[in-house]
Amino acid sequence: MQDVKSAGDLARAFDHMSEAQVEQPYQLYRRFRDECPIGRSENHGGFWFAMRYADVAAIARNFRVFSNTDGVAVPRQPSSPMYPLELDPPQHTEFKNALTPLFHISQAEALAPDVEAEVASVLKSALPTGKFDFAVLADHIPSLFALKVIGIDEADRPQLIEWVDFLTHGRDQPEKAAEVGALWAQYLSDMIARRRKEPKRDDVISALFETEVAGMGGLLTDDQVQRTLFVLIFGGLHTTRSAILESLFYIARHPETRAAMIANLENAAFWPLAVDEFIRYSTPTQILKRQVTCPIELHGQSLQEGDDIMICYGSANHDERQFASPDKVVLDRSPNAHVSFGMGPHRCIGQNLARVFLRSTLKQVLRLIPDYAVADDFVPHYQVGEARAMVSLPAAFAPRDA
Amino acid sequence: MPKITFIDPAGKRTDVDAREGESVMLAALVGMVAGIEAECGGACSCGTCLVQVEPGWREAVGGPNELEAGMLEVIDNVTEGCRLSCQIPVTGRIDGLIVKVAG
Numbered sequence: 001m002q003d004v005k006s007a008g009d010l011a012r013a014f015d016h017m018s019e020a021q022v023e024q025p026y027q028l029y030r031r032f033r034d035e036c037p038i039g040r041s042e043n044h045g046g047f048w049f050a051m052r053y054a055d056v057a058a059i060a061r062n063f064r065v066f067s068n069t070d071g072v073a074v075p076r077q078p079s080s081p082m083y084p085l086e087l088d089p090p091q092h093t094e095f096k097n098a099l100t101p102l103f104h105i106s107q108a109e110a111l112a113p114d115v116e117a118e119v120a121s122v123l124k125s126a127l128p129t130g131k132f133d134f135a136v137l138a139d140h141i142p143s144l145f146a147l148k149v150i151g152i153d154e155a156d157r158p159q160l161i162e163w164v165d166f167l168t169h170g171r172d173q174p175e176k177a178a179e180v181g182a183l184w185a186q187y188l189s190d191m192i193a194r195r196r197k198e199p200k201r202d203d204v205i206s207a208l209f210e211t212e213v214a215g216m217g218g219l220l221t222d223d224q225v226q227r228t229l230f231v232l233i234f235g236g237l238h239t240t241r242s243a244i245l246e247s248l249f250y251i252a253r254h255p256e257t258r259a260a261m262i263a264n265l266e267n268a269a270f271w272p273l274a275v276d277e278f279i280r281y282s283t284p285t286q287i288l289k290r291q292v293t294c295p296i297e298l299h300g301q302s303l304q305e306g307d308d309i310m311i312c313y314g315s316a317n318h319d320e321r322q323f324a325s326p327d328k329v330v331l332d333r334s335p336n337a338h339v340s341f342g343m344g345p346h347r348c349i350g351q352n353l354a355r356v357f358l359r360s361t362l363k364q365v366l367r368l369i370p371d372y373a374v375a376d377d378f379v380p381h382y383q384v385g386e387a388r389a390m391v392s393l394p395a396a397f398a399p400r401d402a
Numbered sequence: 403m404p405k406i407t408f409i410d411p412a413g414k415r416t417d418v419d420a421r422e423g424e425s426v427m428l429a430a431l432v433g434m435v436a437g438i439e440a441e442c443g444g445a446c447s448c449g450t451c452l453v454q455v456e457p458g459w460r461e462a463v464g465g466p467n468e469l470e471a472g473m474l475e476v477i478d479n480v481t482e483g484c485r486l487s488c489q490i491p492v493t494g495r496i497d498g499l500i501v502k503v504a505g
Contacts, residue, residue: 090424
């Protein structure tokens with residue numbers, strides 16, 4: 001059936017949190033890029049959206065006109081404001097610079113052998129059965145390693161993950177969201193108070209206790225530490241899960257991609273471009289908000305101070321104006337200035353960790369079960385929320401000894 | 403507001419009113435200066451905000467910090483006086499600063 005709705009009608013009805021949109025986002029993005037690059041939706045109190053790469057990149061960079069201080073999630077996240085994400089420069093700059101060394105590439109790379117060993121250990125029990133749901137792995141690896149780097153005790157992780165799951169994917173129930181938001185805030189605040197009295201550990205929490213940000217009043221307070229942990233935990237879990245599952249699914253459906261990856265398993269030079277290409281293609285965080293600080297015109301639309309604008313990373317990363325064959329994974333794509341980690345001052349602080357988690361997982365899966373297959377009739381379903389992640393990805397392979 | 407002049411790889415000059423406490427890289431983003439990609443957003447981990455500080459300004463700007471020095475060792479087109487602009491804080495001392503964008 002021909003779609004007779006105008007791009008303007010589609011824009012007014014656009015809802016990034018609707019199930020239909022999250023299941024299949026790319027077709028509509030493309031229509032908007034061509035016909036309505038800056039549009040206005042009537043959902044969630046009304047918001048603008050930007051769909052083309054050039055606009056998304058320009059807005060993400062221009063923190064003076066497009067502010068983060070009103071929060072980046074729509075609907076609003078009960079844990080706001082989260083630091084340093086929901087601050088603007090100069091406060092943001094000093095805060096983020098203080099955190100950057102904790103997530104340096106050398107620290108992230110040092111984890112690679114442990115991540116590979118953990119992937120092998122998770123897969124081990126499945127090997128004789130010939131069946132495995134990759135969602136188990138995609139949940140486990142980021143949860144284990146991101147929460148370990150941050151410094152959340154092992155015993156507390158399952159409960160924490162349950163809360164984060166809800167706050168990422170269940171905010172259509174505002175009362176429950178507020179309740180869960182209060183529960184995990186209480187947990188973090190108790191944990192921070194306890195950790196203050198304990199000996200220093202080699203983790204992000206201990207480092208935060210020693211972090212000084214002059215623009216925030218000096219050494220971070222308990223509340224500021226908590227607001228930093230909010231975003232580190234939100235940012236670290238579902239996004240990586242999403243990239244792992246989307247990549248494994250693409251590989252299952254594209255034999256030539258799988259063959260190239262297997263041929264280059266031990267070729268270290270191959271992986272950086274390949275991993276970033278999967279991250280571009282999957283775009284775990286599809287869309288986030290900025291608030292307009294002064295009147296500005298974009299593609300003939302007049303935006304006013306106080307207006308919300310959603311910048312759509314998912315659409316930008318699939319913009320044919322920026323990337324040739326955007327819907328294909330081109331393993332050696334270069335240059336590849338994708339916006340999956342954002343762009344400008346708020347670019348993801350955990351990007352080095354994310355790359356290590358994804359690379360180690362893909363390599364180890366392809367080493368241990370290079371023949372894995374996903375059923376021909378399998379159609380992925382996605383969780384609605386800040387991270388577009390598959391609910392499950394069941395795979396089958398020839399059974400083998402563990 | 404300290405003024406910073408960027409000379410992009412094509413030779414075009416852009417004057418930007420920077421704000422104290424921000425970085426020279428952020429000033430370039432606001433001024434839409436060509437050649438400052440700042441892919442990592444100021445995390446000192448991508449090398450795409452490289453600038454060459456004009457000779458007369460090098461003392462006022464100072465040398466690279468430890469994290470930055472490590473990055474400068476692995477970037478290709480580093481010449482004398484080069485800094486990662488995300489690591490240069492804007493202060494009153496650098497009002498009038500001129501840098502060339504390495505591109």
